[in-house]
Amino acid sequence: MKQYALALDLKDDEVLIQEYEDYHQNIWPEIRKSIVDSGIEDMQIFRTGNRLFMLMAVNDNFSFEAKGKADADNEKVQEWENLMWKFQQPLPWAKEGEKWVLMDKIFALK
Structure with missing residues (x-):
């Protein structure tokens, strides 16, 4: 099983951060399904x-390209992403239109 680590910033507003966390305590069923x-x-x-x-563990069938295409074609995922953008802001080094930025592994104990 492969793992990926990604980073993103939230807008630095305590109320928005709490609202973001509240959404993630009970994500929409369609979002859970799209992830799985x-x-x-x-x-x-x-x-x-x-x-x-974000830490993701993925199976051998996972690809970022396929996930991106499926998400773009899924109205409910697009609704969720647009809602989440109210709380999120790109990292200063993110590419244009990029939200979550893939992190490089620089150390592993094993």
């Missing part, structure tokens, strides 16, 4: 301040 259907077997999001860190 793409080959993501586990996903966790951590926060410090307004910085988010």
Whole structure:
């Protein structure tokens, strides 16, 4: 199983951050289905301040390209993404239109 780590910032506003966390305590069923259907077997999001860190464990069928296409074709996912953008802001080094930025692994104990 492969793992990916990604980062994103939230707008630095305590009220918005709490609302974002509230949404993630009970994600929409369609969002959960789109995640699982793409080959993501586990996903966790951590926060410090307004910085988010996502850890994804994926199966051999997962690809970012296929997930991106499926998400673009899914109205409910697009609705969720547009709603989440109210809370999110790109990292300063993100490419144009990029939200979550893939992180490079720089250390592994094992």
